[in-house]
Amino acid sequence: MKILNGLPFAALLLLTACNQATTPADTASAKPVDKPVATVNGEVIGHNMYEFYVKNTVGKPSSELTAEQRGQALDNLVRGEVIAQEAVKQGLDKSGDASSELALSRLQILQQAGALHYLDDKKPSEAEEKAEYDSQVAQMPKTEYHARHILVKTPEEAQKIIDQLKKGAKFEELAKKFSTDSSKDQGGDLGFFSPQTMVPQFSAAVEGLKKGEYTQTPVQTQFGYHVIQLIETREKPVPPFDQVKDRVAQILQQKKFRDYEDDLIKQAKIEKYLDGGSGSSSGAGAASPSPASKPGQ
Numbered sequence: 001m002k003i004l005n006g007l008p009f010a011a012l013l014l015l016t017a018c019n020q021a022t023t024p025a026d027t028a029s030a031k032p033v034d035k036p037v038a039t040v041n042g043e044v045i046g047h048n049m050y051e052f053y054v055k056n057t058v059g060k061p062s063s064e065l066t067a068e069q070r071g072q073a074l075d076n077l078v079r080g081e082v083i084a085q086e087a088v089k090q091g092l093d094k095s096g097d098a099s100s101e102l103a104l105s106r107l108q109i110l111q112q113a114g115a116l117h118y119l120d121d122k123k124p125s126e127a128e129e130k131a132e133y134d135s136q137v138a139q140m141p142k143t144e145y146h147a148r149h150i151l152v153k154t155p156e157e158a159q160k161i162i163d164q165l166k167k168g169a170k171f172e173e174l175a176k177k178f179s180t181d182s183s184k185d186q187g188g189d190l191g192f193f194s195p196q197t198m199v200p201q202f203s204a205a206v207e208g209l210k211k212g213e214y215t216q217t218p219v220q221t222q223f224g225y226h227v228i229q230l231i232e233t234r235e236k237p238v239p240p241f242d243q244v245k246d247r248v249a250q251i252l253q254q255k256k257f258r259d260y261e262d263d264l265i266k267q268a269k270i271e272k273y274l275d276g277g278s279g280s281s282s283g284a285g286a287a288s289p290s291p292a293s294k295p296g297q
Contacts (some may be wrong), residue, residue, distance in 0.1 A: 018201050037074060040081040045074075053077055115257050133248050140238065141194045145206050146231040148188035150174055151181040151224050158218030158225040165214055171229050180224065188229075194236065199223075206230055208243040 027077045034046040054062045054073050062070050071132050091100055124132075148171060152158050172187030179188055195203035209230035218225040241248075 006220060015272060034070060038078055038084050040078055041085060043085065045077050050077060052076065118260055119257060121255050122256055123250050128252055129248045130241065139237055140236060141196060142236055143233050144192045144194055144236045145233055146192045147190055147206050147228050148175060148231060149181065149190065150179040151229040152178060153180065154226050155218040155225050158227050161227050162216065171214065192234065202226060257283050
């Protein structure tokens with residue numbers, strides 16, 4: 001088993017944030033400080049943080065490590081704390097991107113904690129899961145397409161390839177010779193795919209073809225110009241409920257938390273100043289817009 005030789009950079013940022021975020025006002029309402037495992041210049045490294053670090057570094061609690069490994073893990077935390085304190089002393093927590101990274105890390109961690117707390121007792125019922133499964137299946141595309149293509153840089157190149165196909169040239173050979181796409185070694189073969197996995201212009205062209213047909217004019221996308229041939233189609237297989245049950249539960253929980261977020265947004269007073277706007281407010285208790293404001297501003 002290997003303990004990391006140093007504290008990860010992200011952990012350094014979070015360690016600094018944890019040490020700097022608590023103010024005397026916060027301390028009164030905070031939980032009692034857990035048992036310290038070390039102090040660095042008076043700053044406590046608590047047992048909870050130590051266990052969290054060990055578990056996230058080696059995937060098991062410190063009780064399952066040797067004394068040497070436990071000591072090395074603590075040394076890593078002490079080293080991180082020393083560096084973090086010096087960085088704060090030099091004002092690095094307020095310079096460059098560090099301040100924004102610390103703030104964003106805090107936001108992301110609290111958002112995740114809020115989601116886990118909210119969803120803790122909201123496990124979807126089997127009836128909810130089956131209803132969501134049926135809804136997802138109904139929205140699934142019913143057909144998958146097997147196609148190949150040749151990608152070139154200009155419409156003129158694509159048109160020349162189409163002209164050669166009309167004269168009897170083999171699509172696969174032209175793909176290997178002219179295509180700039182990584183599929184060229186397979187003769188341009190893309191295998192089976194669903195239309196929504198491709199850019200809209202490509203999907204529309206494929207869906208307009210019959211088996212064996214190729215596009216008669218170049219198809220432009222952000223990647224260049226395509227000549228596309230449809231090989232075959234098939235019905236998209238639908239995975240059984242038991243196979244995707246866990247994923248369906250995740251989708252339901254995401255929706256529940258999204259609704260919870262939306263409710264919080266409605267209750268919050270929010271003012272936006274992006275792009276020099278005069279500020280827009282939303283949510284319960286938000287200030288009424290200025291008489292000079294127009295909808296959308």
